[in-house]
Amino acid sequence: MVPISYYLVLSGVLFGLGVVGFLLRRSIITIFMSIELMLNAVNLAFVAFSYLHEKLSGQIFVFFVIVVAAAEAAVGLAIIILVFRNRASLNIERINLMKL
Amino acid sequence: MSASYWLFFIFAGLAVLGAFNLIWQRHPIHSALSLILVMGSLAVLYLLLGAEFIAAVQVIVYAGAIMVLFVFVIMLLNVGEEERTQWSRVATYLGLPVAVLLVVQTGYLLYRAVPMAIRVDPNRFVGTTRRVGELLFTDFLLPFEVTSILILVALMGAIVLAKREP
Numbered sequence: 001m002v003p004i005s006y007y008l009v010l011s012g013v014l015f016g017l018g019v020v021g022f023l024l025r026r027s028i029i030t031i032f033m034s035i036e037l038m039l040n041a042v043n044l045a046f047v048a049f050s051y052l053h054e055k056l057s058g059q060i061f062v063f064f065v066i067v068v069a070a071a072e073a074a075v076g077l078a079i080i081i082l083v084f085r086n087r088a089s090l091n092i093e094r095i096n097l098m099k100l
Numbered sequence: 101m102s103a104s105y106w107l108f109f110i111f112a113g114l115a116v117l118g119a120f121n122l123i124w125q126r127h128p129i130h131s132a133l134s135l136i137l138v139m140g141s142l143a144v145l146y147l148l149l150g151a152e153f154i155a156a157v158q159v160i161v162y163a164g165a166i167m168v169l170f171v172f173v174i175m176l177l178n179v180g181e182e183e184r185t186q187w188s189r190v191a192t193y194l195g196l197p198v199a200v201l202l203v204v205q206t207g208y209l210l211y212r213a214v215p216m217a218i219r220v221d222p223n224r225f226v227g228t229t230r231r232v233g234e235l236l237f238t239d240f241l242l243p244f245e246v247t248s249i250l251i252l253v254a255l256m257g258a259i260v261l262a263k264r265e266p
Contacts, residue, residue: 001219002108007149008210010112014119014138016203021123023199027182029128029174033135036166037119040142043154045210051149051225052214056235059227062154063236066161067247071254073166077173078261084177093185 007048014041028080028090032073039069104148104222111148115141126182128174132167139163150226153233 018041021034043062050058084090118137125131139162146155236244 001102001221002105002148003214003216004218004220005211005214005216006108006112007145007220008214009207010115010145012206012210013116013203016199016206017116017119017123019202020199021119023195024123025182026185027128027179029170029179030122030131030182033122033128033131033170036135036162037122037138040139040162043158044142044145047146047149047151047154050151050227051220052218054225056227056231057239059151059154059232060235060240062151063157063232064243064247066157067251070161070166071251073169074254074258075261077169078258080173081177081262090177090179091183091185 004048004052008045011041011045011048014038014044026091026093028083028092028095031092032076032080036069036073039065104220107144108148108220111141111144114138115145128179128182129171132170132174135170136163136167139167148222149220150222150224153227153229156229 015038018034018038021037022031025031025034043065046058046062046065050056050062080090083095087094089095115138118134118141121134122131122138125134139158143155143158143163146152146158
């Protein structure tokens with residue numbers, strides 16, 4: 001049997017890797033995928049805590065997170081298509097209209 | 101050493117490997133495929149934690165619908181490899197150690213959060229579809245209905261944003 005803290009450590013490591021990817025990568029699509037990775041890490045922590053406290057509310061929260069992630073992916077990818085159409089690039093260094 | 105022990109380590113390793121590969125690859129399609137690997141492994145871990153319904157939803161919605169959307173957009177835009185840009189020196193010498201520190205610290209804090217004695221038995225607490233559904237349609241009925249409005253708004257927003265200007 002695996003201790004429940006291993007699951008939490010795995011969730012923390014995945015979240016940290018998501019943060020690193022978010023800061024390191026230059027392509028909008030990869031940055032967006034790093035956000036999805038962070039959401040997944042949080043979901044794992046939710047399920048682990050749901051098991052720990054023997055309450056199903058944690059799993060309901062994961063369900064809602066997945067719903068919001070689906071909505072977010074649809075809108076976010078539409079925005080990415082729009083950015084690509086206007087700038088012909090997905091590099092965030094080129095998307096600097098609001099930079100001082 | 102039981103089967104669930106080995107399953108945990110195999111799929112936890114696959115998830116971490118996939119996450120590493122996601123931030124390592126320069127081509128977005130490779131990152132997308134590694135993200136699918138991460139999501140599939142997480143579905144197995146959910147099963148090990150007794151969350152049957154969430155595991156199914158993870159495979160159907162995340163690894164299925166959302167990632168198909170990602171791959172579709174990557175292929176629609178015909179994205180090539182990411183171009184190399186010069187990092188600032190601060191990012192290299194300060195940013196990377198701080199990022200590693202963040203990963204280690206988050207892991208350590210979560211490791212300390214729960215006593216080691218609590219171990220996972222997949223059969224002790226099972227979130228079947230029936231139990232999740234009952235809770236969803238009683239205690240969480242209002243949030244459940246609100247998500248339908250959220251999805252409708254997201255649907256219209258995506259269409260309005262992505263449609264070509266006449």
